[in-house]
Amino acid sequence: MRSSNSSETPLTRGLIVLLAVGAGLAVASLYYSQPMLGVLGAELNAAPGALGWIPTLTQLGYAFGILLLAPLGDRYDRKRIILAKSAVLAAALLLAGFAPGMGLMLAASFTVGLAATMAQDIVPAAATLAPAERRGAIVGTVMTGLLLGILLSRVIGGFVAENLGWRVMFWLAALAILALALALWRHLPGFAPTSRLPYRALLGSLGTLWRQHPELRRSAIAQGLLYMGFSAFWSTLAVMLHEAPFHLGADAAGAFGLAGAAGALAAPLVGRVADRHGPARLGRLGAALTALSFASMALLPALPPSAALWLIAGSAVGFDLGIQMSLIAHQSIVYGIDPAARSRLNAVLMTGVFVGMAAGGALGSMALAHWGWVGVTALATATAAGALALRTLPRRPARVAQCEA
Known part of the structure; x- marks a missing residue:
């Protein structure tokens, strides 16, 4: 099989856009169901407690997929893996759309999570095809697609479910994945395995x-520490806004999520900064911006409600951008460690992210219950400061490999 690398396969702008769209569509599949749970549950006669298992199993499937399937990109042709996952993902979305009851819906949800990890195959594919001097910018562009998929999926899912029905949303998502698979089959080159x-x-x-x-x-x-603070904030924001002095509904909390678009749209620029000045410096800047953004929200209790809402929005833009800067920096660092193990290295990095998010959700709820919003702010600031401390520690050389790649 012909190896595809930056010297043999030109990475055209069209292919970069295709990879970005692919990452976005794949990861969006994880979130379509969340705004549809109410109407979905009414039609399937599901109790509220049972409905919670739909997003839970989807996320668990994604976690298992990262750990158990993402490393296969080093052992087999990454293009074939992406196409195979595309087929499974489209089938699972169709199954969800036709599901007559909760049993099939839950099975489909877990499978959607497993197959949606094709996003974590697409990002290393882009890094492999990219020339070293442009890797940060190209990975940043693909990450823009992935992040926009996360941000827009809930909006699209809610709109389509409200106007056309929740089943139509799953069917349209399946068709989009099939169209993507056809485009990738035609335009994505093959990848020679890098491990035996x-x-x-x-x-x-x-x-x-x-x-x-x-x-x-x-x-x-x-990166896990940064996402711990990120998850602590977003998992408690709706509760905080619901209480005095704001008394706002869930839709208001969702609107603050659009602040993440700033980080997503800045990703290509951030990647160019990593290429020019080095990912280590970018990682430090990202962690520092995140820590300052979280720390600024300590002022919330002293502000009138209108000013406090503006501060929350501004802080969200700041820490979303900072976390995005750090993620691109860490991806650039990790992908440069061992080109033959990029899929496995990415699996380790994203496992750290997932563990951080899971821990942040639990710790954020505990902090809010015991110390209020000040506790959540302190937790998020401390985790970002810890990430900054890690990035400023002097480097140590890697140990010589003791096993076959």
């Missing part, structure tokens, strides 16, 4: 990579 390890050894090598590469550990822990 069998599956069990491939998974075992995740631990070996973790032990061998201090920069991988530093990047995964730092």
Whole structure:
């Protein structure tokens, strides 16, 4: 099989856009159901408690997929993996659209999460095809698509469900994935495997990579800490806005989520900064901006409600951008550690992100219950400061590899 790399396969602007759209459509599949749970539950006669398992199983499927499936990109042709996951994802979305009851809906939700990890195959594919001097900018562009998929999926899902029905949303999503698969089949080059390890050894090598590469550990822990504060904020914002002095509904909390678009749209520019000045510096700047943005919200209790809302919005723009800066920096660092292990390195990095988000949701709720919004702000600021401290520690050289790639 012909290897596809930056020297043999020109990475055209059209292909970059296609990869960005692919990452966005894949990850959007995780979130379409969230705004539709009310109408979906009414038609399927599901209790509110049972409905909560739909997004939960989708996220669990995604977590398992990152850990168990993403490393396969080093062992097999990444293009075939992406196309196979596209087919499974389209089938799972169709199954969700036709589901007569909660049993099939839950099974489809878990499968959607597993197959949506094709987004985590697309990003390393872009990094592999990109020339080293443009890798940050290209990865940033693909991440723009991924982040816009997250941001817009809930809006689109709610609109389509309200006007055309929730089943139509799943069907349209499946058709979009099939169209994407056709375009990728025609335009995405093949990738030669970079490892001969069998599956069990491939998974075992995740631990070996973790032990061998201090920069991988530093990047995964730092990004996990940043997402811990991120998750603590967003998981408690709706509760905080519902209470005095704001008395706002869930739609207001959702509107603040649009602030994340600033980070998404800035991703290509951020990637160019990483290419020009180095990802380590960008990572420090991102962590510092995140810490300052979270810390600024300590002023909320002293402000009138209208000014406090503006501060929350401005802070959200700041920490979303800071976290995006750090993510692109850490991806650039991790992808440069060992080109033959990019899929596994990405799996380790994104596992750190997922663990941070899960822990942040739990710790944020505890902080809000015991210390109010000040506690949430303190938690988020502390985690961002911890990430900044990790990024400023002196580097240590990686240990020499002891196992076959």
